[in-house]
Each structure stands twice: as structure tokens, then as C-alpha cells.
Amino acid sequence: MRAFVVTKYGSPDVLALRELPYPVPKPGSLLVRVRACTVTSADCRIRGLNVPRGFRQVMRLALGGQAPRQPVLGSEFAGEVIGVGAGVTRFALGDEVFGMSANLGAHAELLVVRETAALALKPASLSFAEAASLPFGATTMLDFYRRGRLAPGEQVLVNGASGAVGVAAIQLAVAEGAAVTAVCSGANAELVRSLGARHVIDYSREDFTLGGPRYDIIVDAVGTAPFARSRLALRPGGRLLAVLADLPAILSAPWQSLGNYSVIAGPVSERASDVQRIAELAASGTLRPVIDRWFAFEELPAAHRYVDTGRKRGSVVIDVAGEGR
Known part of the structure; x- marks a missing residue:
């Protein structure tokens, strides 16, 4: 072969x-x-x-x-x-x-x-x-959302919303009844809106970590919004899902989770049941x-x-x- x-x-x-x-x-x-x-x-x-x-x-x-x-x-x-x-x-x-x-x-x-x-x-x-x-991004986000206890009605921000993990993060959050804000380039705004994002932030024009709305969950799919930067954009009880994190961020996650916030990082658990769920969501048109x-x-x-x-x-x-x- x-x-x-x-x-x-x-x-x-x-x-x-x-x-x-x-x-x-x-x-x-x-x-x-x-x-x-x-x-x-x-x-x-x-x-x-x-x-x-x-x-x-x-x-x-x-x-x-x-x-x-x-x-x-x-x-x-x-x-x-x-x-x-x-x-x-x-x-x-x-x-x-x-x-x-x-x-x-x-x-x-x-x-x-x-x-x-x-x-x-x-x-x-x-x-x-x-x-x-489908599987790479969707299995990643099914695992992170499970650990992050995503709930209907929550406000979710996805940083790096147009990559494989980001497009899955948007669609899976919307499927759970969450309201999604997508952070990406202006060129990808139409794409992420078509996937269900209610709001779009062009990272070249606005920094979501410097004030403004706060979120129940922040998904950092590209490693540019560690806890030190994104903490002020989290609501009390908010969770940072550090999908792409360096070793210091992973090691410090338990300590950063002792207060009003939680930082979730580390390896993804890939499950056959998650791929079956992906198949069902794709067949129904929920996951594109x-x-x-x-x-x-x-x-x-x-x-x-x-x-x-x-x-x-x-x-x-x-x-x-x-x-x-």
C-alpha cells in the first residue's frame, strides 16, 4: 500500500x-x-x-x-x-x-x-x-463541553471560531441551546453566522478580553486567550475551555479553578459513543x-x-x- x-x-x-x-x-x-x-x-x-x-x-x-x-x-x-x-x-x-x-x-x-x-x-x-x-473537531468539543458542563441558555464565546475545532464548537453549543459569540477574522464572519453564531467579533478590530460582555464559557481553540487574559470576560462560575494550552497553563489549571472560575485543559478522551453522536447530529443536519x-x-x-x-x-x-x- x-x-x-x-x-x-x-x-x-x-x-x-x-x-x-x-x-x-x-x-x-x-x-x-x-x-x-x-x-x-x-x-x-x-x-x-x-x-x-x-x-x-x-x-x-x-x-x-x-x-x-x-x-x-x-x-x-x-x-x-x-x-x-x-x-x-x-x-x-x-x-x-x-x-x-x-x-x-x-x-x-x-x-x-x-x-x-x-x-x-x-x-x-x-x-x-x-x-x-467531522471527528477531530467534534470529538474534541464533545469532550470539552462534557467536562465544562455546558447547559442550555448559557453564553458561549468561541475564540478561533473558523477552524475545525471552532466550527464544531459553534454548532455543538447551538445544538445544546447556548447563545454563541464567535471570534474570527472579518473574512470568516459570514461562515460562522451560517453555523449559528449570534454575534461575531473581528479579532483584528476588537479584543474581547478588554471589557464588554461576559460569558459562561470561553472556548480557546487557538491558544491566544489563556486564563490571565480571558478571566475578566468570564462570568462568576464561568469556565475557560483551554483546548490548545501550553504546559504551564495545564499545570496551573487546578489552582486557577479554586476561585469563582474553572479552567479545563488537558488531553481529549476520544469515545466511540461520541463518534456515534456525531453521526446522528450530521445525519439530522444539526452538525454540518x-x-x-x-x-x-x-x-x-x-x-x-x-x-x-x-x-x-x-x-x-x-x-x-x-x-x-
Whole structure:
């Protein structure tokens, strides 16, 4: 099978298209023919070892010293089950599935995943590309909103509202009956309003941390609104969901949560039940895929370069199977 591998940490130039052995599913695992995957900001951070402050050496220990031990990146995918290991009961040959691979590996034509992984049957109403674009942002925000105890009627601000996490944060909050204010560039105002944001703040013209309305929940999807900056924009009892936080912010979160506010940070728990919930919300039209650009499989390094700009809206999809849009 063909797969893109990371030969060493660095720019997109370190990505190489290689022929790898055909994988065989072990007991309890599935073999999926990947039809579409994505390049996420997390993929680019791993590739370049561009991680929040304090995490660089930790990530080298976790991922590998000079290059990732798992050289094939990609966690978000959609495809067809073409092989099952012994004991598999959740899925069958021919099932169309989508979800997250806990061990990466989705930037390839074939992928082995545990049947207990965060995946579900693909809604028939979605293309493979649309399905692949949903899990990363939506599983992240389902987990953070669960920990943050999002409730109907609350005021939610999403900082970094036009990325994959941001567009999911808006739609999931609206689905729970919250009122959303989106912080993004003026160019993305129409997009976030179409997803349900009631108010839009253009970050180039206004700083929401310097006064004005206060919020029950602030979602910081891009790491530019730590507690020290955003505290004054929180209501008493408010919660900061620090989706992208550096190590000092994560370590200080318990202490910052001792007063009238809570800071929620740290790793995301990816659950099969959450991907099933995503499938249901997408099938009903409550959760809408937002795809910025499509790239052919052979163009995956170019997709990394685009994501590296920090300007993507929603998701960047890789058409692995060559099916077009």
C-alpha cells in the first residue's frame, strides 16, 4: 500500500510517499480502505514538532527522538471495511465507517484500527470526504463541553471560531441551546453566522478580553486567550475551555479553578459513543461539515503547507481514493 511517512521532524518537505507492506488485522481489529482523510493542525504540529510551550521534550519522549516512531500521520478518516480480525462484532465487511485512529496511520491507503476505537458507521447522507472532516473537531468539543458542563441558555464565546475545532464548537453549543459569540477574522464572519453564531467579533478590530460582555464559557481553540487574559470576560462560575494550552497553563489549571472560575485543559478522551453522536447530529443536519480545500493523495505535502499558514476554514480533506468532490 502507499502511505506518506515522516522521515524526520521538519517542514512538509520531510513527507515522503512510500510503498509499505499490506497490513493484516489482528484479533479485535478492522482493516479499512481509506477513502478520505484530513490534515489537521495536530498532524502539522507532530510533523514539525511545533508544540505548545513546555511540551517539546515531553513530545520527543512520547513520539520519538528524531522522527515519530509512528511515521504515518493522520487520525481522522472515512472508508470501507475490507478485512476483520477474529472476534470482531461491531462491524462487518463492506461497512462504511468514519472516525479517529488513536495510533495515527490514516495518511495511507489502508488502515488497521481496533473495533473499540472512536469510529461509527458513516451516515449515508454524507460523502466520505464530508464524514472524514467531522471527528477531530467534534470529538474534541464533545469532550470539552462534557467536562465544562455546558447547559442550555448559557453564553458561549468561541475564540478561533473558523477552524475545525471552532466550527464544531459553534454548532455543538447551538445544538445544546447556548447563545454563541464567535471570534474570527472579518473574512470568516459570514461562515460562522451560517453555523449559528449570534454575534461575531473581528479579532483584528476588537479584543474581547478588554471589557464588554461576559460569558459562561470561553472556548480557546487557538491558544491566544489563556486564563490571565480571558478571566475578566468570564462570568462568576464561568469556565475557560483551554483546548490548545501550553504546559504551564495545564499545570496551573487546578489552582486557577479554586476561585469563582474553572479552567479545563488537558488531553481529549476520544469515545466511540461520541463518534456515534456525531453521526446522528450530521445525519439530522444539526452538525454540518465545513471543508475548506480538497487535495489529491499525492498532494498531501501541499495540504500540510496550507494548514501551516493557520488560515484554513474548517477542514482540509485528502481524497485518498481519487473520487473527486
